[in-house]
Amino acid sequence: MKFFKQIKINLFIFGLPLLLAVFSCNNDDSSVADLENTNLTSEDNAALLYMLEEEKLARDTYTYLEDLWNINQFSNIKKSEQSHMNAVIGLLDQYDISYTLMPYGEFNDPVIQDLYDGFINHGSVSSTNALEVGANIEDLDIVDLAIYIDATANSAMIQIFESLQCGSRNHLRSFVNAIELSGNTYEPQYLTQEDYTLIINDSREQCGP
Secondary structure, eight states: OHHHHHHHHHHHHHHOOOOOOOOOOOOOOHHHHHHHTOOOOHHHHHHHHHHHHHHHHHHHHHHHHHHHHOOHHHHHHHHHHHHHHHHHHHHHHHTTOOOOOOOTTOOSSHHHHHHHHHHHHHHTTOHHHHHHHHHHHHHHHHHHHHHHHHHOOOHHHHHHHHHHHHHHHHHHHHHHHHHHHTTOOOOOSSSOHHHHHHHHHSOOOOOOO
């Protein structure tokens, strides 16, 4: 899957001066109140909009592959991806940031569009490839969310992103389990081997809202 790695490298180089300022937390401290009233920068807006597109990438890809292969993982996990989208939309609405949801399979971000097109092409070849695509997407999502979590001190955004990341770890385990049951193995494309092994060897997690 070197194609997807190259796209990701380009994204890091050109699209990562992202993140973040403020959300809300219940605290009487005046400095917290000041932070709550701070306007988001254009980079902050871009971070939220990108995550909405990435969660949509997962939902749209799984919807397409479910229709093609009728695999339970896609049927179940696409519903979770819609919940992930809704969580990001909640932040966008709270900040009064406008966004446009394109039709299924269409994206505002050309990098995401290229990823979708590549995933669909690869996943259409066989059910094994389709499951690999699912693992690739969750692999990618975990890494992106880790970057955004590390880059922000915004407690509300951290809470949402950690919840999404928790869900993605569970999804990755589900896809990898299906890949192994089919007699194949998965090699991480974005996670380090060490981080991937820790995730796969851990139990299913109970994620927050």
